Amino acid sequence: MTAADLLPTIGLEVHMHLKTRTKLFCGCPVRYDARPNSCVCPVCLGMPGVLPVMNGRAVELAVRMALALGCAIPDLAKWDRKHYYYPDLPKNYQISEYDQPLGIGGFLDVETPRGAVRVGITRVHLEEDAGKLMHDERGGNFSVVDLNRTGTPLLEIVSEPDIHGAEDARAYAEALRQLAVYLGVGDCHLQLGQMRFEPNVSLRIGTGPDGKPRYTPISEIKNLNSFRSVERAVVFELARHRQEYVANPAEYTLENLGKETRGWRDDEGVSFLQRSKEEAHDYRYFPEPDLVPFVPDRAWVEAVRATVPELPQGRRRRFISEYGLPEYDAGVLTAERGVADFFEKVAGLVKDPKTASNWMMQDVMRVLNERKAGIADLGMTPEALAELVSLVKQGAINRNKGTEVFGKMLASGKPAGEIVRQDGLAQVADAGAVEAFVDQALAANARTVEDYKGGKKAALGRLMGEAMKASGGKANPQLVREILLRKLGG
Amino acid sequence: MRVDVAIRSARDLTAAARKARILPLSREEVLKVGTLSRIGLSDAEVGRFTTQLSSILDYVGKLRELDTSGVEPLAHALPLHNVLRPDEPRTGLAPEQALAGAPEASGDFFRVPRVLDEGVSA
């Protein structure tokens, strides 16, 4: 077997903060901008005598995500204590789910440059986040702890090792983020640490004598917090595995070395060993006696399922087939749920999906990109945009004036009709008036007329522009063109 | 008064359990479990606890006599489930209160010896 035949085999553990108002086990607010140790209470500080009580909203969001991933929701889920000593974990155990999670056995279809890839989901479970440990930046020989994040609801989504490349790992992570945001399960702001990734990387090295596949040791890379670092770390790790394996094919195997935990130095672009198999933690899991099991009512599960909206991939396919949108446009319009909802509203009101899509792509998305804002901050309702689109469709104003009106609507918040009336932007479609603008343009641009007659067809565009200018941009362009062609008389 | 009857019967049981092949705890295991529990035992303590914990483990080893196949573990004493809390914020503690009992603080933070999260080698 040569290095080229080694198959990258990657599973991803993804952690995301759920979009709740309060922490998982107490009423402290979930905030990212607060003074250190100001969003805390006896419960999340792990003080003597306190008890956790499960946040029902967190359970609902976790189940919603699990359902959207096609998971089964078992009849009983329970929580367990996972023990390890660390100063950002006040109880020195994390409440997690060990052997009976909320969701099991789903999948996510991920679009990659090489087509759709289906990634199996092993399990989805709900646990608490730890606080933040920071090292003294002034070089002191101590570290400091902020417990604001302690107890934040954290969803862990574990994939099957179905990912076979660094790009796919990144695409999977991005698709999960898109899904969670779509579902309203999490905001997933990566810069706030609301989403973190732990790839498990190994290479398949053919089959053993028993016919079962063999692998290089599994490297679990801890705590990556950007899509870019996921891709880079997997690229690095795959290359390292390839090198190690080629150098020592008999020794560098999963059976020999097991699983190791590695860190990632983003600035240097290298991974480093944190713990080998021998040093593995003994977490001493046991059922959390202070929380009772969750036994979901089937009707409740179905009610949660009903809150799962149409998902991005399906909606994209529908936009293509039902509305006849180009693949690219459908992708842009379904990337965010708010944008897709906005578009469908406008399309329905103007009864013309293609024109609505044209306005979304050219005007709405342009503004959002310029402002780096979301659709919710556009400052315009779908109804208001639909009115503008209709005015253009009816010929009350031309398309270029439409973009101008769009800008004025955003600036003033006034409806399209009012702006058109007040600013006198109504299209001039009276043949006599338009003819006067054309005559004006012909008279003032005799040389261009000569050019046109001499065979320079491009000159027509210039003359049209002059005629439109003469009208103050209000002339019906169709009519300008017709009259101009007639006057130039072939 | 025969206050020692109970104790003697326990010792008999311990001896019986010992006969029935029960692993005694080694010093190394006591040290290991001490580290796991973050209790830095002195040599004298390791010795004392090795003896004491071994005899307790011998005693609790009697559970092996019982056939429990087909018996589900009972972790929660009462059959309660689905105890959930509404997602409503409640007032907690101010940083000053949170840090009031801290052995060491630094500004608004708890302070601990430097924790290095570095690897052993690349």
Place this chain on the structure above:
Amino acid sequence: MAITDLTACRMREALRRREFSALEAADASLAAIARLDGRVRAFLSVDADGARRRAAGIDKRLAAGEPAGLLAGVPVAVKDNMCTADGQATTCASRILGGWRAPYDAHVVERLAAEGAVVVGKTNLDEFAMGSSTENSAFGATRNPWDLERVPGGSSGGSAAAVAARMVPLALGSDTGGSIRQPAALCGVVGLKPTYGRVSRYGLVAFASSLDQIGPFGRTVADAALLLQATAGHDPRDSTSVPEAVPDYLAALEEPVRPLRIGLPKEFFGAGLDPEVRRVVRDALAAYERLGAQMVEVSLPHSAEYAIAAYYIVATSEASSNLARYDGVHYGRRSSDHADMIDMYMRSRVQGFGDEVKRRVMLGAYALSAGYYEAYYKKALRVRRLIRRDFQDAFKTVDCIMGPTSPTAAFRQGERTADPLAMYLSDVYTVSCNLAAIAGVSVPCGFTRAGLPVGLQIITDVFTEDRLLRIARMYERETAWADRSPPVCEARP
């Protein structure tokens, strides 16, 4: 009759009739503590100023004819493993908490305040409630008021001794494997462990979460009923607190349970039971027979025999986890010299915990660790189910189960400290109640020839404390044990 000789029920009525004030009641209690506690050492802290202030507040309410609560003006002591935000430290009798002051009140402490009780102080216990003699306290042992050379039992020995020595009429304890009932028996008072989930554990410093339960001490059954009434009920901050209505425990207390079928498990009368204790308990059972009760031999094959073993695995496993938080990082005591973070943990914990806590934390960590989990922890949970089945089967044919609370009367200080296993066997008749989540009470049923109290344990099914109390009261009406006061109350220093 001195105020301190009154039961809580009598005191409550007298306060309502304004025969004396709540302040006088508090002062009487504080004076008794000042006079006796140098010898008994039941209290870890006494909040005289706070108690007098609260009592004065109650007096105002009573004078104004405002509702002042079920326990208006009655002095109460609280075991020092329950959090109080009153400025008194919450120590759990451990060095590791280093004088920590809780920023919040336990649910039961809130309940006491709401019912007008006057908390006078916090009582001694075995460190983190781990023990059966109150000798494992970092702040010194409590003595048995009936014989100062002997232990009061434990772990709620301070509360039991405080009530027995009439320093307070009522006290709260916690019971994980017998920690209310056994000291009640050894100190000659009534101590009740309610059904798991009956009283909120919020603010009770956890020892073993699936076994811990708070309960009352009183000199009479009615007093215990009164304090249970004040503290029982659902609390949304404890997920294991049961949202069932709390019956009126006092309303039907005088009504005997008839017919009454009493189950006598042969396992509770076997080898290891002190003959004098056996004789006293048999006499009590004879009294029930005279009241028309029917005695039924029942079998609890897994209790007693295997209960201690299962209990010490379950309890220590949970304890190893619950006590992980005491590490000197966010509160409590931190070792002064340490090389690094791990060294700080290791030193803080080895210096902060006493031997019994270390033993149990390590035993529990061992039982949960890789390779032993199935053989120890999971096995113990299977046996736990068998023990619960034993009781469920028994309660199909009997109304209650009776036997001795403790195999012996109070033992001498130091007698069992060197042999942890011998100490564990003090709980042989009590731990199965906790494993099965059911209710149990110890009522005084006589004395040994040496003048040491003996307790009768009565056990009923879950959420039947009302019936349990009525059964206990049937016997109490026939006796006068509660009128005897221990020698320490009479003797002058």
